[in-house]
Amino acid sequence: EYNPHRDLPTPHQSIYAKRGMSLEDEINHSNQYYLANHIAVIHKKPTPIQLVKVDYPKRSAAVIKEAYFRRPSTTDYNGVYKGYYIDFDAKETRNKRSFPLKNFHPHQINHMRECIKQGGICFAFIKFTELDLIYLLPATILFNFWDQQESGGRKSIPLATIAKNGYQIGYRLNPRLPYLDAVDQIIANKK
Amino acid sequence: EYNPHRDLPTPHQSIYAKRGMSLEDEINHSNQYYLANHIAVIHKKPTPIQLVKVDYPKRSAAVIKEAYFRRPSTTDYNGVYKGYYIDFDAKETRNKRSFPLKNFHPHQINHMRECIKQGGICFAFIKFTELDLIYLLPATILFNFWDQQESGGRKSIPLATIAKNGYQIGYRLNPRLPYLDAVDQIIANKK
Numbered sequence A, B: 001e002y003n004p005h006r007d008l009p010t011p012h013q014s015i016y017a018k019r020g021m022s023l024e025d026e027i028n029h030s031n032q033y034y035l036a037n038h039i040a041v042i043h044k045k046p047t048p049i050q051l052v053k054v055d056y057p058k059r060s061a062a063v064i065k066e067a068y069f070r071r072p073s074t075t076d077y078n079g080v081y082k083g084y085y086i087d088f089d090a091k092e093t094r095n096k097r098s099f100p101l102k103n104f105h106p107h108q109i110n111h112m113r114e115c116i117k118q119g120g121i122c123f124a125f126i127k128f129t130e131l132d133l134i135y136l137l138p139a140t141i142l143f144n145f146w147d148q149q150e151s152g153g154r155k156s157i158p159l160a161t162i163a164k165n166g167y168q169i170g171y172r173l174n175p176r177l178p179y180l181d182a183v184d185q186i187i188a189n190k191k
């Protein structure tokens, strides 16, 4: 069975409450800003659930009595910006030197490959929580390391590689994470 | 509270079992075909759930013990095709003469308006189940009727209007609903 502890949105009363927002919360807030200002429409997808038992009481809302978390078959976020399809996943690591590739599932990598074939813009949003550093890493870099790993290469991406090939996202007031500035650069590089 | 009976994916043992696939099943199958053949990446979003009680037993999967269906804040489907962001909702009606606008929630209409502003392609997938007729209706037509309704106009879109301004989707073997042919025409009209 799928263990959601690592991947699922963390309830607010969790460990994250102590040290502020999770990366996903920060992205969600930024997306709300972008949406309210008609800059982009990007949403987090709901977590897929396997329903087992649902009660339908008369005169009140259906109650799910037994269900399980399913592993998502795609990435967490997608949407549209300046005519481009945007698709990404957000990952946090406590590592200080590199990002472990095991944070990605093979189907997420495959999903991003297919999206790129269709002209979409795909990336990983990576937060080094202990360093408080956030990067947007284009999926093509991620694919290179993923493929190397499968032929016996290293199982993580060095922070130095991410810093060199990715875009650092600094905090701002609004949006908290102005990541579409980095997407603008990816778009400019496409042309 | 949100009543999911009308909108949620229908379990296979439901009324739909008697008369074959639901429209969503047919779209999902078509999307699988498109994905497997690298033609497009379009997925149905999971139904959002409000978690109330989750058990985390040791050594086994988390069990959701109490949860409720939430009303989705966007449409059901989105993805990427030929570089375009695609976004739509699937709706069935048993009416024979018109499509009732109450099948849409205001936030779904707003969501599609925002996506179109960003250059996305949005539409409604409408099935007249009693007539076995399926149409893809561009969102702009839907908006026209939606806005008229709000200023006292009719509360449904006549089938004749849908037939004239939409694209009829006929069944085929594979994909079952070749709706990207209609999207190709929408793309051609954009240029």
Ligand SMILES: [Mg+2]
Pocket: A007, A076, A089, A090, A091
């Ligand atoms: Mg994630």
Ligand SMILES: [Mg+2]
Pocket: B007, B076, B089, B090, B091
């Ligand atoms: Mg629907």
